[in-house]
Amino acid sequence: MNTKQARIIIGVVVVAIVISGIWLFSRKAETPPQAVNATQKPQIATSMQQIADKAAETIDEISPDEATQNGSSGNATAGAPKTQPAAPAVAAKQAQTEPAQKQEETTEENVEDDTIRLSFIDNLSAYLVAGYQPPKSRKNPTERGRLAISYKQVNMHYGLDPSLFGNPGGAAGQLRKAVLDYAFQPGMLKSLYTLYADSFVDQMSEQAQTAERSFPTNGGSFATAQLNAAQSAELLTLYANRCSDAARVFKVMAKEPELNDNVERYLLAARNVNTAYEHFWKRDLKAPSQVELAGKEIKQAIVLREELRSKVIQAIRNRNNLNNLSDEQLLYLAQWGHRRSMSAPQPAKSLDNLSEILTDLGKRLKAEAQKIGE
Numbered sequence: 001m002n003t004k005q006a007r008i009i010i011g012v013v014v015v016a017i018v019i020s021g022i023w024l025f026s027r028k029a030e031t032p033p034q035a036v037n038a039t040q041k042p043q044i045a046t047s048m049q050q051i052a053d054k055a056a057e058t059i060d061e062i063s064p065d066e067a068t069q070n071g072s073s074g075n076a077t078a079g080a081p082k083t084q085p086a087a088p089a090v091a092a093k094q095a096q097t098e099p100a101q102k103q104e105e106t107t108e109e110n111v112e113d114d115t116i117r118l119s120f121i122d123n124l125s126a127y128l129v130a131g132y133q134p135p136k137s138r139k140n141p142t143e144r145g146r147l148a149i150s151y152k153q154v155n156m157h158y159g160l161d162p163s164l165f166g167n168p169g170g171a172a173g174q175l176r177k178a179v180l181d182y183a184f185q186p187g188m189l190k191s192l193y194t195l196y197a198d199s200f201v202d203q204m205s206e207q208a209q210t211a212e213r214s215f216p217t218n219g220g221s222f223a224t225a226q227l228n229a230a231q232s233a234e235l236l237t238l239y240a241n242r243c244s245d246a247a248r249v250f251k252v253m254a255k256e257p258e259l260n261d262n263v264e265r266y267l268l269a270a271r272n273v274n275t276a277y278e279h280f281w282k283r284d285l286k287a288p289s290q291v292e293l294a295g296k297e298i299k300q301a302i303v304l305r306e307e308l309r310s311k312v313i314q315a316i317r318n319r320n321n322l323n324n325l326s327d328e329q330l331l332y333l334a335q336w337g338h339r340r341s342m343s344a345p346q347p348a349k350s351l352d353n354l355s356e357i358l359t360d361l362g363k364r365l366k367a368e369a370q371k372i373g374e
Contacts, residue, residue: 111195112195113192113195115179115182116179116182116183116192116196118196118199120158121196121199121200121203122203124158124200125200125203125204125207126203126207127149127154127157128149128154128204128239129204129207129208129211129235130211131147131148131149132145132146132147132148132208132211132234132235132238133145133146133147133148133213134213134215134227134231134234134235135231136215136216137213137214137215138213138214138215138216138222139213139214145231145234145235145238146238147238147239147242150329150332151242151246151329151332151333151336152332155336158176159175159176177343180340180343181343184340184343184344184345184350185345186345186346186349186350189350189353189354189357190353190357193357193360193361197360197361197364200361201361201364201365201368204236204239204365204368205232205236205368205372208227208232208233208235208236208372209227209229209232209372210226211226211227211232211235212224212225212226212227213225213227229372229373230373232369232372233369233370233372233373234369235369236365236366236368236369236372237365237366237369239365240361240362240363240364240365240366240369241324241362242362243358243359243361243362243365244358244359244362245322245324245325245329246333246358247354247355247356247357247358247359247362248320248321248322248355249316249320249322249325249330249333249334249337250333250337250351250352250354250355250358251320251351251352251355252316252319252320253316253334253337253338253341253351254348254349254351254352254355255348255352256319257347257348259312259315259316259334260337260338260341260342260347262308262311262312262315263312263334263335263337263338264338265308266305266308266309266311266312267335267338269301269304269305269308270305272301272304272305273298273301273302273305275301276294276297276298276301277298279294279297280294280295280297280298309331312331312334313327313330313331313334316330316334317330337351340354
């Protein structure tokens with residue numbers, strides 16, 4: 001039904017209403033119609049005009065879209081309730097929904113953990129890239145690139161910077177413990193890795209290809225130059241190897257819990273050495289025999305510590321080909337893994353998860369290095 005048809009129908013209805021009103025009015029009157037006085041005539045005219053005006057307003061309020069919708073079905077009748085929203089209403093609803101959907105998508109893209117934040121991933125990648133020294137550079141005149149950052153330095157660096165981890169509060173030691181306890185909750189390591197792995201590898205690759213270092217010139221001075229493809233690939237490969245080596249250490253410790261007992265005995269022996277030295281300096285040793293006895297205690301403590309140290313290193317090294325790691329690096333990883341296993345709710349599983357994560361990360365970094373070197 002179009003607008004014109006709607007106007008005709010409503011006009012007919014108005015005329016019927018007017019005629020009915022006149023008839024009812026005449027029925028109620030005691031005098032014949034010709035006896036209606038002058039006061040009543042304007043009232044009748046006014047009522048009829050009000051009805052006509054109201055009908056006109058109703059017609060004007062009907063939009064072409066509404067008229068079309070009401071008449072689009074063969075079974076539709078005039079005055080039937082509308083079953084579909086008008087097109088402008090649909091557009092408005094879509095306009096309200098689309099920004100909400102875009103906002104939801106943006107939120108998912110920018111999701112981050114409340115404690116281990118994106119800022120940590122950004123900072124970590126920059127810190128690691130800065131630790132690479134390319135061959136024949138100002139800080140590394142040798143023929144091979146090297147890393148100037150150790151496992152211990154990474155741990156100490158981030159254990160002392162509270163700005164990178166939420167707001168756990170407390171001193172540096174408390175901060176480090178709070179963050180590590182949080183990360184080593186059951187399932188948390190894998191969740192964090194899933195959340196940040198792609199971003200971390202991408203940033204490592206991008207920064208490796210844009211990093212600059214100082215190189216000697218023929219004139220005897222130094223000039224800054226961007227790393228070439230071979231150097232960028234070497235950077236990623238060196239860190240891939242670091243990840244793989246650490247993963248194998250933690251895998252051994254996860255599978256053989258008795259290694260943790262060896263580490264504990266070594267740590268106790270190391271504390272006994274410190275105690276022996278303290279006793280030596282605190283006691284008032286006057287007689288030569290007393291000095292000699294105190295010296296023997298120190299020597300015995302050192303010998304036991306070194307025996308247990310060697311036992312820990314060989315036990316782990318013999319179970320894996322870890323020739324890339326020095327004794328100091330291997331021992332440090334063993335001690336770090338031991339501390340985590342002592343505080344984690346599921347020690348073996350946590351170390352095993354960490355091993356799997358580092359293994360995968362090493363593969364990703366190595367694959368990225370191969371792409372750059374092609």
